[in-house]
Amino acid sequence: MGRQYLKVNSIGELLENLGKPGAMILCGGTDLVVKMRSGLLSPELLLDISDLPELREIKKNGSKIEIGTAVTQSELLASEIVRERLPLLITVLSQLGCVQIRNRGTLGGNLVNASPAADSAIPLLLYDAEVILTGSQGERRLAVKDFFRGPGKNALSNGEFLRAVSIPLPNPKLYPFFHKIGRRKALTIAIASLGALLHVEGDLIQEVRLAAGSVAPTPIRLRRVEERANGKRVTASLIEEARKLAQQSVSPIADIRASADYRRTVIADLVAHLFEGVLHV
């Protein structure tokens, strides 16, 4: 018997099959199909959720936006409410992959993958988003920061799946910033990336949130830099301190894309660059 494929028609059917040995969820396939071909993953039963209507909705739920796990990156980019209220998500997704990848790739897939370089993790960390995990026992919510457990590892337990992401509507005064360092503009896996939400008045930082990718086992918030900078005026010494704190906050590895030292330096430079930008507005 070769690999089996099942197009799932309901969440009930998904849960029924998810606990079976060798079962794995398939959606856009932009990562899974590559890993299956290279032999890295060999699921015995593919559960295709890409056409499941309940998982393909973007809806406003009080003061939150809930995005179904199977919503594609292109659909998010075209969504009016996402464009209006979550500009950082738009900025990041418009630089992810390429048209063909964004037409298939999903928000849920990018998160479940749990790559330290997952681009869409950055805005979700900054928005203090939650993931909604569904299993046969019911549903639980988890902060996105607690969902990532290490490279390729997430907090899903056996028989559980990521149903949706819930994002509290952010203060519209928070200005989005995202910079990804890579070898090529399209389709690049970040060497390092920095995202920020920034509210400044003149040179006074009312609020700053910072998150970095590819510089630790998971995408992370740079809390120490945030704490140092919040409520302060941007000065040369603040920028230098932020640079040092950023370096101390990360724990990069060396790999085929870059050395650990380079990553530590470049993430600190990006933080400094962000604050220097405030002075030049």
Added chain:
Amino acid sequence: MRIQFIVNGRQVERETNAETRLLDLLREDLHLTGTKEGCGEGECGACTVLLDGRAVNSCLVLAPQVDGKEVLTIEGLAPLSKSHPHHSTGRAKGDELHPIQRAFVEKGAVQCGFCTPGFIMSTYALLEENPSPNDEEILSALEGNLCRCTGYTKIIEAVRYAAKLMREER
């Protein structure tokens, strides 16, 4: 498992399995070999086709996933734009070219030709949605397609020219 889908305007039914990609289904089963396999991992765009009107890498779509959907390949461009939509093979007939294909030929945007079907399908997806793209929009629509010969300048010129041709024919 048995799947039914529309390819280049024609309804087809095929036996397939979870090991087969849309790319294999097109090339091996349907003999639509205009769609090329480059990298096989979604980096190069040589296998680009339209799935329900959107550009996708056919190397990343599993064959069972297209059940009930509509696929357009490079072979379906010319006949679909002309007067014979119900031909039997899903393949282009005669010497008719789609304006995008004509533009690529006339502007010298083809060298070895391996990446060309992918570029043309990405261009088609772009121009269907945006008949008058600016250069930035053209570059962004083609960012998932790699060409190892041309240096892209001629390709961009061809897309601009194709947009003009298609506007004139509308």
